[in-house]
Amino acid sequence: MSHDSDAKRPANILEFSRLSLEYRSRARPPVSVITDISFSLRRGEVLALVGESGSGKSTIARAVTGTLAPNARITQGSVVLDSTNLVDLPAKQYERLRGRTIGYVPQDALLGLNPLLTVGKQAAEPLRVHTRLDRAARKRRVLELFERVGLRRVEQVYNSYPHELSGGMCQRVLIAAAIAAEPALIVADEPTTALDVTVQKRILDLLGDLTRDNGLSVLLVTHDLGVAAERAQRIAVLQHGRLVETGPSELIVSKPIEAYTRRLIDASHLARPTVAIAEARAAQREDAQTSSLGTRGGAVPMVLASRISKTFSNRTGAPVAALDDVSLSIARGRTLGIVGESGSGKTTLMRTLAGLTQPDEGDVCIGGQPLSHDPVAKRARRELYRTLQIVYQNPYAALNPRLTAGRILEEPLTGFGFGGRAERRRRIAELLDLTELPASVAGRYTAELSGGQRQRIAIARALAVRPEVLICDEPVSALDVTVQRQILDLLDGLQRELGLTYLVISHDLGVISEISDEILVLQHGQVVESGTALDVLRDARTDYVRELIAAIPQYRTPWNQRRN
Template sequence: MTNSAQQTPLLQLKDLKISFTSSTGTVDAVRGVNLTIYPGQSVAIVGESGSGKSTTAMSIIGLLPGTGKITGGEIIFNGEVISNLPEKKMEAYRGSEIGLVPQDPMSNLNPVWKIGTQVKESLKANNVVPGSEMDKRVVELLEEAGLPDAERRAKQYPHEFSGGMRQRALIGIGLAARPKLLIADEPTSALDVTVQKRILDHLQGLTAELGTAVLFITHDLGLAAERAEHLVVMHRGRIVESGPSLQILRNPQHPYTRRLVKAAPSLASARIRSAQEQGVETDELLAPKAKTDEVVIRVENLVKEFDVRGAKGPKKKFRAVDDVSFELRKGTTLALVGESGSGKSTVANMILNLLPVTSGKVEYNGVDMTTLKNKELFDMRRKLQVVFQNPYGSLDPMYSIYRCIEEPLLVHKVGSRQEREKRVAELLDMVAMPRSTMRRFPNELSGGQRQRIAVARALALNPEVIVLDEAVSALDVLVQNQILKLLSDLQEELNLSYLFITHDLAVVRQTADDIAVMKQGKLVEFGAADDIFHNPQEAYTRNLIDSVPGLGIELGTGENL
């Protein structure tokens, strides 16, 4: 912890206002924000999408998108006013004084440049190193960012890196010029928890060593509390609460902060853990306790091999799924968890018959799905539906919401025009969306609303099983919490069985009855959720659980929420 009393602030935002101009007029995105960061301090701004947190961060480095303009107040960095500086002068600060680790490692690296070249560019731009030492410094920076075999890696392109490696490269670039302040904008939201933990541990060590102040922008309260000393909560362009992280989490004052703390899955799982240790009941567990042992889906010795292009001999085949067996009980939720590349989505695609199996079988109510012919398979599809990860990509933008939901009914020739209309209205009621939504189009809805529509569409044919493929991972905490609650209520009401594919163990803790853990194509652990969280048998599972951000934070059982 820094003793800020004797220090001069590194960054001050004084009554900062930011507006965007649109065809319909002016939109105030940030309304009078005050914030102080001292040298070496770590601060996190939390809030949901649209709260103004990223806009605030981008204004500090003069990179406001589109028509964004600072319309009031000022930004003071190291004693100098830097708001509304001419571009040329702003460049002197960007990179060398204030670094940035952007949100999406997939789109923030240039795909046609080698990684080393991109690091070198940031060194050149900031005149940090004499030309002769450039290559040596690039390798040092990549090593520092935790990339093994950095010399070889520097010669590779972004597509040859995993998401976590790309994020490390971006950290290397962000810290290349030894800035005094590093802005980390959702630096790990696209990554697995284990990779996220390694990267954040590394970033913490590195910034502490260099004395860099860090400003985290995140919607994950658990992560903010674990990584930042000071927390700032933003809502609709204003700061509603700020103070030491743990103090805010243990005793939130503002109603909005209370809602955030209550909804954050990582903190909910911390509360579940502490409630169970004290032997107290908690309402955090959304999953109704096991109702039945009747099996609705049984997966036996499932194998999926893909041909590897250009490979010969035994390397010609790649086993993405290797002898996997588990069962989903009727009316319960089974979470299939594992890191990216563990094979969990491939298993789901075979269950849904979207991918042919190499060997093994998938039984639905005792019928082996792998043997079904087209017509039988088509009929079976009514009983198995899916909700995908990305609410923006899974609805046809040319279809009205009515047509999106009606489509499965049309494809399966269900009902007359009037009956279908009635069914769509019923489905909208079920997912708590107004009936007037029918006439709207996907682009007029938020991510959470689209995901409700995707759930309504999945329910259209009265299925028994719904596969949820990372169905809440693209959503904000509060919206995520609403969708999980909705799914839990629908499960109770309609006796649905869910196969929940996710890498987010905090969400699993709240929702799953049973858990199947996958690693590199194999099933390494399978059992009741409580048993696995209390007593994981595999080191890999324990590591997954321990990597949930904020899980180690003592919160009590949340009586004050």
């Protein structure tokens, strides 16, 4: 159903006309992924494609960029770019379009970059292919773009390999490469998923400037309805490969016609200001503590870090301070949210608390026991990993694709000598039930699971040996809003049921405000602000934290306000 009027529109740069697409395999009947989809993208416009996993968003993006899987087949319809039908376009003609006419930002930054080449050389490739600039001019252009997308120490980044950069930095490199040759169309598949809110704002501001000043058009694939509502002129909502609703962003968000669209909005943070979320959580936790026996707080902090400092050396041998005099304390059964931009020290702090990185100075205690890095103290380290486990950001990369979910859950049980085979089977069944997964999942491989199911398996694996502390590294950043809601509810329920202590690392302050009791903000390796979530979000004391809060995508509408 469409909100669009019949008024005369500007010329379209991209048109989908009754497109249908299926995936084929020898072992199974064809699977329909896209069914009879029609929409257009105007010149100088940002159009956002939103929907849950499996809705067909990324497949549509790949149909434009010519990067469909080999077993994909378009069964009907057309995709027309500037009067050129892209369906069955020869590879050589696509090569002339990519980089010059079509810029593409893939979702997975690490997979989008060649690990054997420096990122500077890769970002300059569109300029080498599509312009007459010499090598020095190409480098100047790339360094300028690196600065525009918010990278620091651009000369050093230019000469770095992908593994030497964070995921957010790699994503910014890909964005710089996509806009290097000034294409007419950018296809951006979740371009800001791995980025902190301030960097996200800078990237989206840059894309907005390019659409306004250069007439650039953007096809934006995103699960973040805040980004879609704030930055796109129009939104197209997809479900199961069908277009269920399309129209101006303000109407889609304020007066959604379809129940599916309303469900997406309800699951997002659009209708719930960050401070209001923190207030609701604080009130809920206060009520829970009042009605309990008061055992959760405990006299001894579950996690205690005192004056942690860590310095690394870069490729030139120059020292880089990753952490500088960082201290924190978390009571049993509570959640500490850790936020900060790329390079702020979040990952180093996480690895230090988990015993994976040895600090230069300072001490860490888990459950009242000092964390030892003495290689002789193997028993103490083994006990640490019974107490503390990690849930990683990317469950697909963190889980062995060659093992079934049941085998993945059995591995830590076997490693820690948990009972016999029958007892381990019972524990696996308990873990699936605990994470609200059907028993049949145990026999399936990760490639056969949805993103939400994979994350549940990652959580179940972390819980296998009954730890008391979970470090959750961006646990929902790659998930759609409805799946985010399910995982956040699951984590909250597990904490209440099992008395778990959480450290949650996230660049999404909406997530942090919803799940955290306290917040610690890092900048350049230092703690710039800490306190209760409500105090930090409502009464930020530093310009940096105020900038983080101001950068959160928020779209206020009468419909949203009526639901508060």
